[in-house]
Amino acid sequence: MPRAESWIVEELAKRREAGLERAPIVFQCAGSPAVHNGRRLINFSSNDYLGLAGDPRVIEGAILALREYGAGSTASRLVAGTLACHRDFERKIATFKGYEAGLLFGSGYSANLGIMTALAGRGDHLFLDRLAHASLVDAAVLSRASLHRFHHNDPEDLESLLKRCGPAGRRLVVTESVFSMDGDIAPLESICRVAAERDAMLMVDEAHATGIFGPCGAGLVKGHGLQEQVNLSMSTLGKALGSYGGCVCCSENIRQWLVNQARSFIYSTAVSPAIVGAASAALDILAVNPALGSSVLALAERLRGLFHAGGLHTGNSASQIVPVIVRDNHRAVRMQQQLMDEGVLAVAIRPPTVPAGTARLRFSVTASHSDEDIAYVADACLRAARREGVV
């Protein structure tokens, strides 16, 4: 090993000792069941909440787009990469979400980076929920704006931070509507009021709300009729829409600004047509199946009930994401392994993805699960929790 690399070996050893080393698990097949080393696992770690990634209509949407446009879009959007399918999808998702305009990005991560760095810079102020996703934190750091973190889901703390910061510079408030690791829900109406009173723009990341909440799965912003107050509603296409990529819905003015200013949009190859075709077919499915999201939420409610009855803590989860908080990193990893041994995939989530001392198993309930799956996983988790002394 070259001497210059020795620090990496030492750092990895420290992580291993703290129960924090990570490694991807390889699957022969995604979806539920997932197949790992020839074993079928009921998959509670997929964000394919509606099971659309493997839906024949979504796959057909991808194939049609591939045939029509080819495998790649061949250039960045402002050079020669904007295809009719990009324009059509952006209009379609804007209508779906109740906004004037939409804009596609290569991923949700890249969307957050592009949007936030385009809207806030040196001398400006960014207000971000303490438990916001890493992509939002990274975007805030990259923007060079002053970063103010408000207590999780606490509009009063947001208000006091906004009051304390002087009049100079632009202000952007950013939150998620459904939090990715806690499955709890932001008090969007209060956040809107506070942001409006202080002339701040508001961006909401709807990565985990899209497809599940609101009319036909249009998300919580539209569900509460807050499109006027929420300047930007960001979504990913890689979760309930079963594809890959990110997008934002906003006014035409903001879209035009992002087209000119969002570096991850400008300096990156346009999203591949197959991805757009798949996501577009997923939107068509949502439009004619308005109850898809609520049936997943009902299953999640059942799982929470079973966990609570057994004495497990699921925090403030009120969505399809149900964490079981076990605190200790090693214990979380051992429980993940015990569940795998019983045919269940529920990956342990540890710092830095969640705050230190709050390691958990994150269960995401999807349309692929049956009532029997829910009862089975609740039992298996309780057995593992008892073995580990969690209950």
Ligand SMILES: Cc1ncc(COP(=O)(O)O)c(C=O)c1O
């Ligand atoms: C809240 C939130 N925002 C953004 C992202 C990033 O989206 P993507 O996976 O499409 O990069 C994720 C998850 O990955 C997320 O959970």
